[in-house]
Every structure is written in C-alpha cells, then in structure tokens.
Amino acid sequence: MDFLNALVAILNFVVIPAAAYGAQLALGALGVTLIYGILRFSNFAHGDTMAFGTGLVILVTWGLQALGISLGPLPVALLALPIGIVLCSVFVLGTDRVVYRFYRKKKSEPIIMVMASVGVMFVMNGLTRLLIGVDEIRFDDGARFLISVQDFKAWTGLTEGLALRLSQALTLVVTALCCWALFRFLNKSRSGKAMRAYADNEDLALLSGIDPERIVRLTWIIATALAVTAGTLYGLDKSFKAFNYFQILLPIFAAAIVGGLGSPLGAVAGGFIVAFSEVAVTYPWKKIATYLGFQPEGLLQLLSTEYKFAVSFVILIVVLLFRPTGLFRGKAY
C-alpha cells in the first residue's frame, strides 16, 4: 500500500507536471530548432513571440467569451488559438520583412542575425506589455480537473491523491498532435522535404529550383504556430504573465541544444529531458522516501524552486562541454 502511495505521489508531483511542462518546452524548442536549421540563427525573440501570440489569443478569447461562446468543458482559448496564430504569424512575417530579410540578402554572419533577434525580442516584449499589460492573467475556463484528488482517493482508497488537470491533459494531447502533424509534414510532403533540403544544403536547394523566400516564410509560420500553441498551453496550465515567457527562453534553448540544434526529434526529446530534470531536482522527495520506509531528516530537495533555471544552465553547460552537437547530432553554424 505504501509502495502504491509512493508511486501515486511520484506521478502526481513529478511525472504529470514534468510531462506537461516538457511538452510545452518541446513545442517551443521545435520552433527554435526549425528556425536555427533553416534560417541559420538562434532566435532570441522566440520567447516573446510566445508571449505576444498568447496575448493575442487571450484578447480573442475575451472577445469570444463576450459573444457568449463556450466550448463546454474545454477552454475557449482553444478556439481562439488558430486566430491568434494567424495574427501572430502576420506580425512575425512583418519582422522578417523589416529586419531579417535585409541581413539574409547581405548573407550576414549568424551572430548578426542573433543580435537583430535580440532587438526584435525587446520590441515584442514592449508591445506585449502595451497590448495586455504586465499582470498575471488567468484565461482558462471550462472544467478544471479531469481527475480530482478527492475522486481519486474515493476510487482507490489510497491516502495519497492524484490530480490531472484538464490543461495538463490538453497540453499532452495537443503536443502529440502537433508533433505528429509536423513530422508527417517534414517527412512526407513536398514542401516539408523542400524545407529539409534547404536546411541540408542551401546552394543545392537553389539549384534544384526550391524558392528560398517561400521556405523562409513557411518556416516562420510553422515556428510561430508552434510558439503560440506552446505559449497558450503554458498560460492555460500556469497562468499568463509576459515576463514568464522571457524566462522560459532559457529552458527552451537548453532543450533545443540538448537534442541537437536543427534536429526536430532532438527538440522534443530535449524538452522532456530538461523538464524532468528541473522538476526532479526541485521536488522535495521526503514524502516519497517516507512511504518507502526511510526516515529522512531534511526535505530531500536538491534545489529550491527559485533556482530551477540553474538546472537548464547546468544541462546546457554539460552538453556544450561533452557533446556540443547534442543527442541527435545537430549542426553548428
């Protein structure tokens, strides 16, 4: 019985939250890795693209709610998401037109593109604040729990409870669908293959008649769709706060680098690796140890949660020192 309690506690406090968080990071890292592979620079504005896009989704959500639209148990934000993606894509394509295209035509060094993206990041950062403010916003409606602690205890008779929030289940389902669609697109469709060809060998892609500007636009749109989806899921799961999306940039980059920059599969794996490490290191294991018959003196928490970003940093440094190309052999420009 105690063993089962320990198992449930691990599921409830580590596996489920880390899986949801990992899925959100994976979606973010997929966008970073696609832009890195095809546009050949690390896009620092990605976190703020998430924030800006999520802000748009929230505005559309409010609009839909004002119209009296409801999705029953599901959050209305799900309906607002496609509209948010379209609006945010238009904005991002605008930044490409105004900022990045200039450097691309000049064949600038990647570091110049990176610095340009830092500028775009600050602009988007400010725009997001103007658009929706700096306060914490909760925009999840519909049902809160798929499984609540009381129900779980009543069903199983265990002392330890387990909760599965709808936003967590939604995150996992939507992420799985996005990954499935993305990998299918990249591996089966003509445009997806052209994107991979362009990432592999730009000059030869050009010789084969692939239009680079079209590939670039497609990449921005896909990366933005993934970013806004990730941002919305993160906001539904935890609440929206513009600054949080700036902070989440670090674990996202850690995830993309752990997996190997430019490798979509690596980005997904990296997202889960970073999330599980972060949660496992900052969770106090005392309760679980007690169930298993130990009598620990402390909380058995390796790192206080305020320092969770240190985990991403450590993973980043270790990977860059010992396997700079990442788990799935990415590339470096």
Place this chain on the structure above:
Amino acid sequence: MAEPYLSASAMRGGYGKADILNGCTLTVDQGQIAVIVGPNGAGKSTAMKAVFGMLNLREGSVKLGGEDITGLTPQQRVHKGMGFVPQTHNIFPTMTVEENLEMGAFIRTDDYRETIEQVYHLFPAVADKRKQNAGELSGGQRQQVAVGRALMTKPRLLMLDEPTAGVSPIVMDELFDRIIEVARTGISILMVEQNARQALEIADIGYVLVQGTNRYTDSGKALMADPEVRRTFLGG
C-alpha cells in the same frame, strides 16, 4: 553544318577585377562528351560555372540549342535543360537517396517516378540504398547520387565539376563508364577533370585551358597522341 547544342563563345570574366576567363570558347554537340583539362588555376571550373551562369560574363555569349541564354540565372538555365553537379556539397546528406532524387525533380510537375527508376537502373549500387541517408554512403556512391539528382530534371546538357575528385581508381572507372552510358542516351556532357588521361580517353572533344584561354582543342584521342600536350599537361 548545324550549330552545336551548347556553344559558349569568347567568354571573358572573373569574380573580382581581374579576369579569369580570357576569351574561352567551349562547344558540345548532342550526345558528345566534352572534357576540360588544364593546369591548376587555368579557369577550368570557372569556365564551367560561366556556362551555368554562376559567373557574370563581361564579354561573350552562351547559347543552348540555338537560344541565347547569356542573361539567365542558373535556376532558369536548369529549366532550359542544363543539369549541374557541383564538385562538393552536391547531395542532401540527411535525406534519403530517394528524397535526394525527388528534390532533383522539384521543378517538374509531371510524374517523375519513371526517371527515378531510370536513375536506379543506371546506378544499381545506390538503388539498393534508396531508403538510406545519402550522407552515410561511400564517396563513389555519393557521387552517383549527385549525378542522379542532376539527371532528374531530364537535362539535355549535364555538367560535372570533377566528378571523380576523391574517389578510388576503381570507382573512377565505374563512374566514367556510367557517364558514357548517360551520353549514349543523347545527353551532352561537359566535364572538368583532374584525372586528365582517363577523362580524355572517354572524351569526344577535349579542351586544354591555360590561363583562361583555349590552348588546344581536339578529339580526346588526338590530344592524347599529341606529344606537346602529353609532355606539358599529361606528365609525359
């Protein structure tokens, strides 16, 4: 006499201020194999790039099938029937052999499966590895994939920039045999080669370039027999 299929005449131009090509002329007839040889820095690859439009010409013209294409970009020339195999970076390494061929056919809107089968027929070694990433193949097989990719647009003129660079002599012979086979189907071949002797043996016409101009032009056999050419360029 009918005009040759490719006729690049009196080409003059270079990358910066100094010209690399100083009035170089290259012609290839239908189904012919033309080989450009010459010492290092003679402008062999540059001449080929000029034919393909990767270099702006100050003077001279390029005609393909009687049509003046001097002002066209390389991409437009692919549409006109030119295929180009660069010396390096000529495949998509993380894509499968089959996907490489599909990308070669990117501009085609018709059914290209038959062309893929023809390429596999020509290169049985890579046909066995169609699901494998091209970057994992041996040097010779990668070259075969590169040539196959260029053949996917069904070009009338195939240009090869040192196709045998870095492959073993056995693989080189094999590759030359395949190139002869390609030429027999009516495709014209223009090729730059370091391995001058072997290349001239299969050449219908050979160009010896020196400092961006034609020094000798003759059939491959005649150039091989010319004591002057042998002594100066083929090492005796």
